[in-house]
Amino acid sequence: MNPNLHAILKEADQAILRHSINGYRGRVRCGVDLGTAYVSLFVLTEDNQPLVGTYQYAEIVRDGLVVDFGGAVELVRKLKAELEGRLGFELQSAATAYPPGVPIAEVRATRYVLEAAGLTCSALVDEPTAANAVLEVKNGAVVDIGGGTTGIAIIQEGNVIYTADEPTGGTHFTLVISGALKIPFAEAEARKINPEEQTRLFNIVRPVMEKVGTIIQQHIQPYPVDCIYLVGGTSAFKGIDRVIENITGVKTVVPGNPLFVTPLGIAMNDQLS
Ligand SMILES: Nc1ncnc2c1ncn2[C@@H]1O[C@H](COP(=O)(O)OP(=O)(O)OP(=O)(O)O)[C@@H](O)[C@H]1O
């Protein structure tokens, strides 16, 4: 695993809060993650140190497909302008990513969102490969539990050799909480991401965690996996690693704040011109 992982993830948290960058004028790498729940943008230095980042909840993508093209363009444009204000210069290009298994026509739509928002699309990578640019796992499974889907990648000798994407993710956690407590979706979402509420909500969401565990188990079973690395926002739910470890029987870890791993890895793929 990347020996600097914790430092990079801490820097990513700082990059979200940073209002200006003290005159850095070197080349930068930018990444746009069009997720089911969050659209995230990160800007890194040439040597992959996080400078600034931002993200916003938006329903513009479903199961990896852009379902609201205009809304996506508008939001990327807005988040780009926000970061440019904090950087003090304009962004020219960015990398973006798609979940494994998405048809090529839909992958193109992702590229068009960037171009319509004023960014040259320098690279289009699959999400697990992006995540592993940050993690640098040599052997194991990288599992991205996002808002809409759970992406699974088997890594052998540093290469992604198998990928899958299944439509269960954080949105399902929120729906279960909303139903159990008879509260609106937005309120359930706010409670779910509050660490102080998570102990109380654990038993409500546990069956969904177990379902995610069963999905992972089915996909990794043919491969010699000795560790599962959890990324994606839903992996931040306290205790999810233990549930998945119990279901799969495989050691499971959440390496630092899992929310920004994939967006950072996407930015690392931006090719410098
Ligand atoms: N602290 C937290 N605890 C639990 N869940 C969280 C936390 N923070 C964010 N989430 C959840 O993580 C999800 C967003 O994560 P992420 O940005 O990785 O997904 P996404 O990329 O938008 O979705 P997908 O990859 O499925 O398209 C949302 O469902 C959100 O509610």
Ligand SMILES: [Mg+2]
């Ligand atoms: Mg995602």
